[in-house]
Amino acid sequence: MAQRKRGSGRDELPGGRSQRQLRVGEELRHILSDVLRNGHFRxxxxxxxVVTVTExxxxxxxxxxxxxxxPLGGSxxxxxxxxxxxxxxxIRTEAVKQINLRVAPQFSFKLDHSFDEAARVTxxxxxxxxxxxxxxxxxxE
Structure with a gap:
């Protein structure tokens, strides 16, 4: 009998992410939007x-x-x-003030190419x- 990894398959959705990951990710999306809109960057x-946090x-x-x-206009x-x-x-310091997690996540930012992909399919x-x-x-037929 194959041994199952601890936690594997538990509350996992088709995309491979758990319900908790999706919920925390969505909460972080809202928080990051606020931080980036109100951020006082040097x-x-x-x-x-002016950016949109898509995911x-x-x-x-x-x-x-x-x-x-x-970014607005993609420029x-x-x-x-x-x-x-x-x-x-x-950004992490500012986000941590608004979310209740045991460990604050390290953030990395990437350009969202989903809009380009949607335009290509269209x-x-x-x-x-x-x-x-x-x-x-x-x-x-």
Missing amino acids: DPDLADL VRISPDLKAATAFVM DAPKIIAGLNRASAY RLLQQPAVRADLDKEPDD
């Missing part, structure tokens, strides 16, 4: 920062969190991501050949 790359993925042990962000994204990663200690679906397949009736 870094010139983060002056007048926060947290590790199973809740010690590491990756925040996916999209200067690499510079903003680098600035956010430099300011992660300050373009594919609008191609004439694909459109013709989609418009076919199931009886036409």
Whole structure:
């Protein structure tokens, strides 16, 4: 009989993340949005920062969190991501004041490419050949 790892499969959802990870990630997303909106950053790359925090993925042990962000208009994204990663200690300090976790997670920031992927899928679906397949009736086959 195969031995099951401790905690494996418990409350795990199809994406491989537990309900707790999703709940904490969503709470952190809201907190990060507030921190980034009200943040008083010294870094010139983060002056007048306007970003959307689209998702926060947290590790199973809740010690590491990756925040996916999209700068308004997508301009200067690499510079903003680098600035956010430099300011992660300050952001962590501010976030910890608003969340009740035993250990404050270390934050890393990445550019969210899901909008680009959605636009690519939309373009594919609008191609004439694909459109013709989609418009076919199931009886036409």
